Amino acid sequence: MTQNTDQDYIHQIRSGNVNAYSALVTKYKNMVFTLALRMVGNREDAEEVSQDTFVKAYKSLGSFKGTSKFSTWLYRIVYNTSLDYIKKNKRVVLSEHIDEINESDIGSMQNALTYIEAKEKKETIEKALLQLPEEERVLLTLFYFEELSLKEISEIVKISYDNVKIKLHRSRKKLFHILKNVVEPIYLNHGSRK
Numbered sequence: 001m002t003q004n005t006d007q008d009y010i011h012q013i014r015s016g017n018v019n020a021y022s023a024l025v026t027k028y029k030n031m032v033f034t035l036a037l038r039m040v041g042n043r044e045d046a047e048e049v050s051q052d053t054f055v056k057a058y059k060s061l062g063s064f065k066g067t068s069k070f071s072t073w074l075y076r077i078v079y080n081t082s083l084d085y086i087k088k089n090k091r092v093v094l095s096e097h098i099d100e101i102n103e104s105d106i107g108s109m110q111n112a113l114t115y116i117e118a119k120e121k122k123e124t125i126e127k128a129l130l131q132l133p134e135e136e137r138v139l140l141t142l143f144y145f146e147e148l149s150l151k152e153i154s155e156i157v158k159i160s161y162d163n164v165k166i167k168l169h170r171s172r173k174k175l176f177h178i179l180k181n182v183v184e185p186i187y188l189n190h191g192s193r194k
Contacts, residue, residue, distance in 0.1 A: 006024065013058075033050045034146070035078050035138065036050050038138065039082035068155055072148075079156055082134070082138075139167055150164050
């Protein structure tokens with residue numbers, strides 16, 4: 001038995017089998033929710049954005065040309081839906097302006113992370129991500145958590161490949177700085193107990 005591809009499901013939907021859409025929803029619901037959560041910051045809002053995304057995707061399925069992967073096209077919809085939701089609700093995420101981060105600071109921060117339990121690491125990273133503007137959160141999420149290529153990210157956020165590289169580098173530095181301020185005190189306290 002062969003497994004249907006996204007294109008197979010899309011063809012079935014366009015041919016009148018609306019139930020085939022549930023297979024795409026099931027396949028991509030975690031991906032959509034994760035990105036929405038990283039952008040809007042809380043589960044309830046992310047669930048609303050996710051639902052809106054799938055409704056919009058269904059209504060726009062006729063415009064899907066297949067020139068990019070379905071997942072890239074869907075990411076673009078959740079990205080825009082999240083931005084619209086943030087603007088509509090006038091959410092402001094505070095961000096620290098960082099000009100220079102010393103590479104040795106990044107190294108010490110990474111060493112300090114080894115002292116935090118896995119669950120605490122995840123929570124710490126998620127809280128640090130929320131301190132970044134939504135565009136930076138999205139870039140880091142798409143690259144590190146969703147493991148998309150720079151080319152795919154460029155298609156989703158509609159900025160050039162080179163600009164994605166630059167913004168990703170800056171976003172990574174900002175995240176490291178935020179994490180350093182959280183993690184370094186833990187590392188220092190842990191080291192003083194020896």
